[in-house]
Amino acid sequence: MGFCVKVVFFLTVATIDYFPTQAAKLPSTFGRCSITDSEFDECLRKNAEDAIKQLKNGSPELGFSSFDPLDIPKLVIGEGTGPVHVAQNFRDIKLYGLTGSIVHSASVDFEKKQFHAKSTTPELRLQGMYSMKGRVLLLPIVGDGPCNVTLVNTKINHTISAQSFDKKGKTYWKITDYTVTLRPDKVTFKFDNLFNGDQRLGDEINKVLNDNWSELFTDVRGGYEESFGLIFQGLADRVFSRVALKDIFLDMN
Numbered sequence: 001m002g003f004c005v006k007v008v009f010f011l012t013v014a015t016i017d018y019f020p021t022q023a024a025k026l027p028s029t030f031g032r033c034s035i036t037d038s039e040f041d042e043c044l045r046k047n048a049e050d051a052i053k054q055l056k057n058g059s060p061e062l063g064f065s066s067f068d069p070l071d072i073p074k075l076v077i078g079e080g081t082g083p084v085h086v087a088q089n090f091r092d093i094k095l096y097g098l099t100g101s102i103v104h105s106a107s108v109d110f111e112k113k114q115f116h117a118k119s120t121t122p123e124l125r126l127q128g129m130y131s132m133k134g135r136v137l138l139l140p141i142v143g144d145g146p147c148n149v150t151l152v153n154t155k156i157n158h159t160i161s162a163q164s165f166d167k168k169g170k171t172y173w174k175i176t177d178y179t180v181t182l183r184p185d186k187v188t189f190k191f192d193n194l195f196n197g198d199q200r201l202g203d204e205i206n207k208v209l210n211d212n213w214s215e216l217f218t219d220v221r222g223g224y225e226e227s228f229g230l231i232f233q234g235l236a237d238r239v240f241s242r243v244a245l246k247d248i249f250l251d252m253n
């Protein structure tokens, strides 16, 4: 039995178009919550969900040229320790669907500088190019071409840690860690041009992947969680490192 004890989490995420790290303001259409509000958590939940929806067309103020889709030049999901004996090398990926997210709860611990949130994204679609060469469920898999990996109804728990820093007399938070757990109801895979374009073999392998999606996704879920964590960290840090804390939350002293 080919048991792989090695977990390879090699990933590179570069979602950043160039932007200067200059101070910014939140778009005026974003709601703000007072930290003295007794309903602070509900206010934050609602404003976060609303802000994410508003990012649909990007936000020049915050340096997002496009948010949905989000451009991801390169993303590697390492092989698992079970049936997925292949690294998924993605490039020129567009990530669709984040702005459809529903935020169920959100809270901030200002002492610990930590956020917690729970959300569901109805459809998260990674669309672009892939290459891979290895084995899945003991079957050989090799290919290079367009792909579509779709996560359906994904529940996401977010734990976000920050460190404060001061610049020109104002306090900002740098996002130092962003941990997510992902629980999709279903994942669909479509890898085109497998086996040098052998349509019959390619269709067969895609069917095996989709019929066994749960077992396969579970094996590499850690890689997806780590990748999404890094992507979200980059997005959150763009906002928090550039917009002073007291311009995000009202009644901070």
Ligand SMILES: *[C@@H]1O[C@H](CO)[C@@H](O)[C@H](O)[C@H]1NC(C)=O
Residues within 6 Å of the ligand: 125, 127, 148, 149, 150, 188, 190
């Ligand atoms: C990607 O796959 C999903 C799920 O199968 C499907 O709904 C969607 O239409 C596909 N999108 C494209 C552009 O192929």
Ligand SMILES: *[C@@H]1O[C@H](CO)[C@@H](O)[C@H](O)[C@H]1NC(C)=O
Residues within 6 Å of the ligand: 118, 155, 156, 157, 181, 182, 183
């Ligand atoms: C999120 O955390 C709750 C416990 O607070 C847990 O019941 C749930 O399964 C977690 N969901 C995900 C997506 O990890």
Ligand SMILES: *[C@@H]1O[C@H](CO)[C@@H](O)[C@H](O)[C@H]1NC(C)=O
Residues within 6 Å of the ligand: 137, 207, 208, 211, 212
């Ligand atoms: C994977 O799916 C195929 C059908 O495409 C099924 O026959 C097979 O039993 C599944 N393999 C495993 C290991 O579950």
